[in-house]
Amino acid sequence: MSSENIINTRRLPLSEDEPITDSSKEDTIDALGHEDEFLEYDPAQDTPEALSRRKFLSKVTVILSAAGGAIVGIPAIGYLIGPLFISAPEVWRAIGGITDFKEGETKQVAFEDASPVPWSGVAAQTAAWIRREPGDKFTAFAVNCTHLGCPVSWVPGAQVFLCPCHGGVYNKDGTVAAGPPPESLAKYPVRVVNGRVEVKATGIPLAGGASGGA
Amino acid sequence: MKVFKSVGAWVEDRSGLFRFIRPILRHKVPYTDWKEGWWYVLGSAVLVAFIVQVVTGIVLGTNYVTSTSNAYESLNYISHEAPFGGLMRGMHYFGASAMILLIGAHILHVFLIGAYKFPREMNWLTGVVLLLVTLAMGFTGQLLRWDQTAVWSVVVAASMASRTPFLGNQISQFLLAGNNIGGATLSRFFSFHVFFIPGIIFLMVGFHLYLVIRNGVSEPPRRGVVVDPKTYRKEYHDLLKKTGVPFWPDGIWRDAVFAVLQIGLVAALALFFGAPELGRPPDPTLLEAYPRPDWYFLWFFSVLALIPAQAESWMILLGPLFLFALMFLLPFFANKGERAPTRRPWAVAIAGLVFIIIIPLWILGEQAPWSPKLQAQPIPAEVVNSSDANVVAGSQLFYSKGCLYCHQVGEYGGQRGPNLTAVGSRYTEAQLITRISYGGNGMPAYGPVLKPEELGKLVQFLESRRGRDNTPTYANTDSKEQAQVTNNK
Numbered sequence: 001m002s003s004e005n006i007i008n009t010r011r012l013p014l015s016e017d018e019p020i021t022d023s024s025k026e027d028t029i030d031a032l033g034h035e036d037e038f039l040e041y042d043p044a045q046d047t048p049e050a051l052s053r054r055k056f057l058s059k060v061t062v063i064l065s066a067a068g069g070a071i072v073g074i075p076a077i078g079y080l081i082g083p084l085f086i087s088a089p090e091v092w093r094a095i096g097g098i099t100d101f102k103e104g105e106t107k108q109v110a111f112e113d114a115s116p117v118p119w120s121g122v123a124a125q126t127a128a129w130i131r132r133e134p135g136d137k138f139t140a141f142a143v144n145c146t147h148l149g150c151p152v153s154w155v156p157g158a159q160v161f162l163c164p165c166h167g168g169v170y171n172k173d174g175t176v177a178a179g180p181p182p183e184s185l186a187k188y189p190v191r192v193v194n195g196r197v198e199v200k201a202t203g204i205p206l207a208g209g210a211s212g213g214a
Numbered sequence: 215m216k217v218f219k220s221v222g223a224w225v226e227d228r229s230g231l232f233r234f235i236r237p238i239l240r241h242k243v244p245y246t247d248w249k250e251g252w253w254y255v256l257g258s259a260v261l262v263a264f265i266v267q268v269v270t271g272i273v274l275g276t277n278y279v280t281s282t283s284n285a286y287e288s289l290n291y292i293s294h295e296a297p298f299g300g301l302m303r304g305m306h307y308f309g310a311s312a313m314i315l316l317i318g319a320h321i322l323h324v325f326l327i328g329a330y331k332f333p334r335e336m337n338w339l340t341g342v343v344l345l346l347v348t349l350a351m352g353f354t355g356q357l358l359r360w361d362q363t364a365v366w367s368v369v370v371a372a373s374m375a376s377r378t379p380f381l382g383n384q385i386s387q388f389l390l391a392g393n394n395i396g397g398a399t400l401s402r403f404f405s406f407h408v409f410f411i412p413g414i415i416f417l418m419v420g421f422h423l424y425l426v427i428r429n430g431v432s433e434p435p436r437r438g439v440v441v442d443p444k445t446y447r448k449e450y451h452d453l454l455k456k457t458g459v460p461f462w463p464d465g466i467w468r469d470a471v472f473a474v475l476q477i478g479l480v481a482a483l484a485l486f487f488g489a490p491e492l493g494r495p496p497d498p499t500l501l502e503a504y505p506r507p508d509w510y511f512l513w514f515f516s517v518l519a520l521i522p523a524q525a526e527s528w529m530i531l532l533g534p535l536f537l538f539a540l541m542f543l544l545p546f547f548a549n550k551g552e553r554a555p556t557r558r559p560w561a562v563a564i565a566g567l568v569f570i571i572i573i574p575l576w577i578l579g580e581q582a583p584w585s586p587k588l589q590a591q592p593i594p595a596e597v598v599n600s601s602d603a604n605v606v607a608g609s610q611l612f613y614s615k616g617c618l619y620c621h622q623v624g625e626y627g628g629q630r631g632p633n634l635t636a637v638g639s640r641y642t643e644a645q646l647i648t649r650i651s652y653g654g655n656g657m658p659a660y661g662p663v664l665k666p667e668e669l670g671k672l673v674q675f676l677e678s679r680r681g682r683d684n685t686p687t688y689a690n691t692d693s694k695e696q697a698q699v700t701n702n703k
Contacts, residue, residue, distance in 0.1 A: 083391045083398065084384055110499040117397035121283020123365070124396060127499040143501055148518065149373030150366055151501040153588055158616030159663045164504050165370070166519040167584040167620075167630045169658055177658035179584075180523050203393030204369060206376035206386050 088114045092191070092198040101132040101197065106154045106172060108143075114201040128188055128199055129154055129161070131172065138197055140190040141174050142205045147181040149204065161185065242458030243465045244433035251468055253327075254431065256320040258469040259476055261419065263313035266477060267351075268412070270306040278358070280404040282397050285360040286496050293489045304484025310352055312480055314510045317345055325544075326565060328553030329432035332443045335545035337429060340422040342541045347414050349510070354407035356508050360400055361493035366505035368399060377527045395498055430454070431465070435553035443550060502588065512579035513572045519584045520575075586619040587628030597624040600678055608675025611668055615660070623679060631657055636681025646673045 043051060078085075093111035101107055109130050116124030129141040129152075141161070143151045150165035160177055161170040169178040174185035186205030191198050226232050246254060277296055279288035292299040321341065324330055330338035353371070357364045372386040391398035433453055459465070494500055507515050514534075521529050555562050592613040598606055612618055620630035641649070650669060651661035664672065 081388055083387050086392065088393055108499070108501065113394050113396055115392075119281045119283055120397035121281070122495070122497045122499075123282035123399065125497065125499045126394060127501055144369065144373070147373075149369040150505055151498075151503050153501050155588075155616040155619065157614045157663075158619075158658070158660065160616070160658050162586045162588060162616075162619060164502075164585055164588060165515075167586055169586075171658065177653070178656040180519065180526065182523055182526070201394075204372065204390070204395070206373065206383050 086115075088201075088203060090114070091201050092193075093201050094196050094198050095128075095130065096197055098136060098192060098195050098197060101130060101138070103132055103134045106131040106141075106156070108154070109140075109199070111199055111201060114203070126201060126203075127151070129185075130190070130197070130199075136192055138190045138192065139174070140188040140199045142186040142188060144186065144204055145181055146176075146183045146185060146205075147179070152185065238427055239462035239466075240460045241427060241430075242454040243431040243461045244453060245457045245459050245464075246434055250434040251465075252472075253323050254465070255468050255472040256316060256323050257426070258466075259472050260313060260316045260320050261423075262469075262473040262476060263309055263316055263480075264415065264419065266309040266480060267306060267313060270302050270309060271408070271412075273302055274306055275408060280401050282360070282395075282400050282496065285358070285400055286492060289359060289361075289492055293492070300488045301481070301484050303489035304487065305480050306355075307489055308480045308483040308487075310355060311509070312476060313348060314352060316476075317348055321345065322565060326555045326561060327432070327435045328441070328555075328558065328561070330545050330549075331441045331551075331553060332446055332549045334425070334429045334432060335549055337422065337425045338545045339542060340418055340425060342538065344415065344418050344422060345541075346538065347411050347418065351407060351411050351415070352508065352510055354403045354411065357403045358400070358407055359492055360496050362496055362500060362503050363493045363505045365395055365496045365498055366503050367507065368395060368403070370505060374530050377530055431461075432553075435555070437552075437554040437557055439554075440552055441550045504585075506579075506582075509576070513575035515582075516575040516579040519582070520578075581629070583629035585628070586630045588619055590618045590627050593618070593623055593626045597626065598675075602674070602678070604671045604674045605678045606675075608671035608673070611664075611672050612675055615663065615668075615672070617672075620657075634676060634679055636679060638677045638679040639681060641676070643673055643677055646676050 043054075046054065091114040095109040095111050107130050108127055110125050110127050113120070113124045113126055127143045129143060131139045131141065133139070145152050145163040145165065145168045147163065147166055147168050150163050152161040152163045152168070152170065154161055159172045161172075161174075163169070163179065163181070167179045168176070168181040170181065170185050171177045174187065176182075176184060188202060189200040191200075274292060277288060277292050277299065279285055289303070292303050294300065296302075324338065324341070353367075357368055368390065372389050375385040375389055376382040378385055387393055389399075389402075390396075391402045430450060433450065494503070506512065517529065517533070518526070552558055590613075593609050595606075598609040600606060600609075612621075612623070618627040620628050622629055622633045623635050637646070647669065649657070650664070650672065651659060653659035660669075
């Protein structure tokens with residue numbers, strides 16, 4: 001059998017009306033002259049009982065396959081979106097004594113996330129900008145620009161926060177001074193306990209505000 | 215020899231492999247001449263690029279540690295110590311760029327010659343899905359570098375996602391694997407990059423290739439020959455019968471030539487330039503960071519800087535969605551008619567428009583003039599060029615107060631605000647004092663930050679900035695436009 005024949009017996013229908021058929025005699029014989037074992041079942045030859053039995057078995061097969069898929073698939077998806085079900089514990093992290101912060105200054109601190117995994121390494125750390133106003137009034141700004149989350153830097157000379165990504169500028173109180181940020185810097189809850197300053201580790205503030213601070 | 219023959223016959227008898235593959239290799243494709251034929255290598259070139267990524271990716275995986283505490287070190291080990299490590303990482307890096315470039319070229323070719331038209335609409339649709347998942351590979355791969363830029367890229371991705379209505383925070387937490395960057399974040403992207411998305415790519419590539427065989431390789435377009443769904447299949451069949459040539463070897467030899475050149479180029483780039491050095495360590499408390507996406511997303515980075523804030527959430531979420539919706543819909547509203555680009559001015563215009571829009575955005579993204587230059591160096595004495603003690607002191611204040619982050623004087627400083635090299639010839643002393651004290655036009659007010667004598671020195675320094683032209687003009691009392699014009703130079 002020539003290669004030309006093999007190509008031609010597998011040709012596509014020539015127009016939209018013509019059904020896809022390639023059941024010429026040669027096509028069921030392979031290159032070594034063996035009969036093709038892929039013979040298609042013809043429902044017209046079935047008895048009514050056999051037909052209804054086959055319909056039933058078809059349904060059973062589909063339903064069982066779906067069930068099998070669900071047994072492994074549903075918990076797998078649950079595992080994948082598992083982080084949505086975990087509510088982070090409320091944890092206050094100490095970031096230093098009151099005297100570590102000078103009045104009228106803004107200083108970077110680092111603290112550990114609320115629930116780090118043992119292999120987190122340095123990824124478990126979160127930074128924040130702490131501003132101390134005269135008295136014991138502390139503000140903890142999230143470092144994430146409210147535009148797209150990049151880390152803002154405090155520029156003491158200009159008394160502004162600058163974002164390196166798209167040039168957002170914030171005043172010392174976190175309000176927007178210039179650039180694309182839609183809102184003020186997010187704040188973490190902060191408190192003073194027995195002369196220690198503590199920040200509540202609430203994660204990266206997001207636009208929806210669910211995990212962001214106060 | 216006889217043994218080989220009988221082993222071959224046995225394998226064929228039990229597997230039918232040859233019988234399955236032979237018609238695929240020998241199927242007829244339209245004859246293409248030298249000029250048209252080479253464009254047809256682009257599709258197979260994307261596949262070759264993908265195979266390079268799979269091979270280099272698998273071997274990189276034998277040393278890469280999927281842990282936020284060790285990934286960075288393991289990549290440094292791969293890049294500098296593991297035998298062939300630098301070459302493999304370099305090839306994976308340049309190979310990724312090659313794959314994205316080639317997909318772009320392939321899509322452009324298919325679009326321009328109208329190959330997506332009847333009956334190949336499904337070829338196009340699966341191709342668009344492949345483009346999507348390849349971009350997803352690029353993004354997740356960039357994160358696996360797990361340096362400082364990667365960490366902040368995850369945060370940026372989560373921030374963008376959080377703007378989605380209703381489900382924003384859920385999507386962000388899904389990406390971050392929690393409400394913060396942590397140990398689980400990296401493993402998640404690793405799993406997507408290495409198992410999940412490649413799985414989709416394998417499936418879609420298989421489907422895409424099946425469709426290429428089923429619908430046939432499109433013939434080169436001819437002016438005046440239109441696609442009519444009623445007659446196209448018959449015409450195509452007749453064409454193949456008359457002038458078609460076997461895919462093996464008439465078509466595939468060009469693919470092989472291009473594949474070798476392409477792999478050779480990727481390997482050469484990796485050899486000569488090596489894997490790109492990682493950024494700073496992935497410490498979320500190192501805030502001096504300049505997160506930038508890889509080149510294929512850089513234009514979108516520019517878009518996000520340039521669009522007005524009100525349109526931003528729409529742009530972030532609906533922009534990409536809209537673009538891909540357009541690509542998906544294309545074969546449904548333009549699947550017949552002329553295929554020749556010379557007869558399809560709109561198609562050529564759209565393709566040209568894409569370049570006209572994206573290339574400037576790329577260049578801008580590279581320069582990022584909207585970003586303050588936090589690493590700006592103080593203005594040296596020869597640029598200050600003054601013996602006046604107040605002017606010199608003012609130049610130092612210009613640096614220490616952070617003016618230089620946004621304003622350029624000579625070659626120094628950022629481009630966020632207007633260039634002040636010649637500000638003294640545009641602004642009077644009083645105008646300078648007003649602008650510095652009260653800000654405006656995107657500049658914060660510095661009145662509260664500066665002592666009166668500091669303000670005085672700063673103004674004296676700025677007044678001494680005359681650029682080349684030393685004669686004050688004061689022509690423009692409302693200086694907004696003037697400042698803008700200077701800034702754009």
